[in-house]
Amino acid sequence: MRQLGDLELEIMARLWSWGRPATARDVLTDINKQRPLAYSTVKTVADILYRKGVLARHKEGRAWVYTPTCTRQEYTAALMHDALGSNPDPTGTLVSFLEQITPEETQALRSALRTAKRRSEA
Template sequence: MARLGELERAVMDVLWNTPDPVAATRIVEELAREHSPAITTILTVLDRLGRKGFVTRERHGRAYRYCATTSRAELIAGTMLEALGTTSDRRSALVHFAGSVSQEEKALLRELLEDTPANPSNA
């Protein structure tokens, strides 16, 4: 899974927080408070995100509007699974992870694991 740079994450945040397709000019307006990017910079970032598979675009008149291809939660889950895939000792990694989450998160994980059928491909 491709990694996101700081400006890419900021652009994705705008897309994730907006339910409808977003014009690049709107992204510039949203980011102006923190980054003050030029429209050409945002268009380059959107093109890069499209090549990485994070963004799709659709034509609206003479311009494009952009949408995220995946939710923030799906991206985070994929990143976590990718990280687990880099070790031969998944148990230790999971032990460290479980030891670092709050009691509420542990309870939620237990609940989710009880409600989720086992995935035979991960066995």
């Protein structure tokens, strides 16, 4: 999965956090609380995200309603998988990553490994 751009991520972050379908107008209203942005810009970027397969959409009246096709966690995991898969030394990359994370993140990783092991054994 290709990494999303800044505005794409800003739109996706809202949709992920809301946990509900939304229109480009809904997203624009929320973004405009922090900075001015044109409706056409949000609409265009939402359409791009749809073409990339990151958003699904359906019509309600005259407006498209958008829904993420993956969770934030699934998106991040796909980026991590791509980064490791394209690296000639995935072990070295993982070691470098582990050297940079906090003790809390290390604990979260251990917990995730235990969960993944239980799921694969089930």
